[in-house]
Amino acid sequence: MKFITVDSYEKLSRKAASVIAAQVVQKNDCVLGLATGSSPVGTYKQLIEWYKKGDLDFSAVTSVNLDEYVGLDGENDQSYRYFMNVNLFDHINIDKAKTFVPDGKADDPKLEGEIYDARIKELGGIDLQLLGIGLDGHIGFNEPDSVFTKETHVVDLHESTIKANARFFENEADVPRKAITMGMLSIMQAKKVLLIANGANKKEILEKAFFGPIDPRVPASILQLHPDLTVIYSEN
Ligand code: GLP
Secondary structure, three states: OEEEEEOOHHHHHHHHHHHHHHHHHHOOOOEEEEOOOOOOHHHHHHHHHHHHOOOOOOOOOEEEEOEEEOOOOOOOOOOHHHHHHHHOHHHOOOOHHHEEOOOOOOOOHHHHHHHHHHHHHHOOOOOEEEEOOOOOOOEOOEOOOOOOOOOOEEEEOOHHHHHHHHHHOOOHHHOOOEEEEOOHHHHHHOOEEEEEEEOHHHHHHHHHHHHOOOOOOOHHHHHHHOOOEEEEEEOO
């Protein structure tokens, strides 16, 4: 594991964007696993800037996102599909038909999970998976539990996650209580994993996740077993 500490969100974003850019340059038809939340916004801005300068070409890239709220469709401005369009896809030359986000409106979420995993497999797996980390150690929406779940599945969001994500909604009551998330298998099978975190409030969970025991009650701790993991952290 490479644990890199930087002293600003700007530096974190630039470093993370460099790792993603290197992946796209090395393999123009790579599969990027992408994440939402506030942490990757600066990374996406930097990628957009390099694309606009002519330094990056996303035309052959495929993306698979980690998660989506159950009950929200892609038009809903709180959905993760919408987030991805606004923060990245609308500004680069990626083919939207090759950008995948779990369907939060699927009639049969279990089947949707199976379809999602089959698609990732069919694509040959993920070349580079970008992750944030929740205050309770969740990655994607894999919440603390007594076991690690392999497959893409529906989860009940924990109270602390609902509270943390309420900042994006008008009222806490509007935050969906369920989400569909990629499981640990697709994440762990990604060839490279890049986890980014910023803010002093993430320090404690990072210590637990990367320097403590591997424990499903701290979901990100499983990443200690990944052969190519980079963590970039900025306290500011
Ligand atoms: C959400 C997402 C996670 C993300 C986490 C942390 O719960 N489902 O994938 O990592 O938030 O978000 P932030 O980067 O805003 O702290």
